[in-house]
Amino acid sequence: MLKPDQVALILLAAGRSHRFNDGDKLAEPFLDKPLAYHVVTALSHVPFAARIAVVSDTELDFAALGYDVVENPDPSLGQARSLCFGVSRAQELGAEAVLVALADMPRVTAAHIRRMMDAADGAATIVASSDGVSPMPPALFGRDVFPELLKLEGDHGARDLIRRGHHVIAPPAELVDIDTQDDLRELRELYGLRTDGLPEQPPALIRDAARRSD
Numbered sequence: 042m043l044k045p046d047q048v049a050l051i052l053l054a055a056g057r058s059h060r061f062n063d064g065d066k067l068a069e070p071f072l073d074k075p076l077a078y079h080v081v082t083a084l085s086h087v088p089f090a091a092r093i094a095v096v097s098d099t100e101l102d103f104a105a106l107g108y109d110v111v112e113n114p115d116p117s118l119g120q121a122r123s124l125c126f127g128v129s130r131a132q133e134l135g136a137e138a139v140l141v142a143l144a145d146m147p148r149v150t151a152a153h154i155r156r157m158m159d160a161a162d163g164a165a166t167i168v169a170s171s172d173g174v175s176p177m178p179p180a181l182f183g184r185d186v187f188p189e190l191l192k193l194e195g196d197h198g199a200r201d202l203i204r205r206g207h208h209v210i211a212p213p214a215e216l217v218d219i220d221t222q223d224d225l226r227e228l229r230e231l232y233g234l235r236t237d238g239l240p241e242q243p244p245a246l247i248r249d250a251a252r253r254s255d
Contacts, residue, residue: 042160043138043181045087045153048089048090048137048139048140049091049127049138049139049140050087050092052127053123053148054067054144055099055116058082059210064198065098065099065100065101067101069225071147072232075147076225078101079143080146080147081103081106083150085107086151089140090137091130092129093109093110094110094125095112096111097114098116109134111130119196124141129242132183133228135182137164138183139187140179142179143178149179150215157181159251160207164185164251166182167181167206169204169206169207169209170210170216172210173205173213176203182202186202199247
């Protein structure tokens, strides 16, 4: 078992969004805030030892939300490079473990993260999330695994490592990640939102706008 104050949260927010086609997907509106801020809000009351956001060319201000911001100057080198930046910073801060979360997973819950920490076992621990079929982030790594994390390269990140770890199952809906515009559209539809992310107008305003256009 690990306590939150032994763990540094690493939020990976430097993806290239090449499958999203246009713009910064993490800044796309969803409900009352940018997409990336949902996991930030969900984990805001977990007393981590540190909060680290690895970013690249984003308008989002993670520093204002209490994060130690690390810039990845070349996200084209893959997710593993962002992970290395985050782990290096966590080592500097003396973290006993790191919890790696993705900024494009807006439905992750604090309860799931706490279950992962409960499942941790020692400095060599690897605990990953699972939808019951495949292991995936968020993932927890003890300090003895840091050297392996720092050797990773490319876009696969820590995929091979998490396969060999303990897996904590969560409902698939909690582990949804937003890779494409269709993914975001489906998520908005699930919540009954306009698929363009704009707020719904009250019926009276819609009627007034229609009259003005006549």
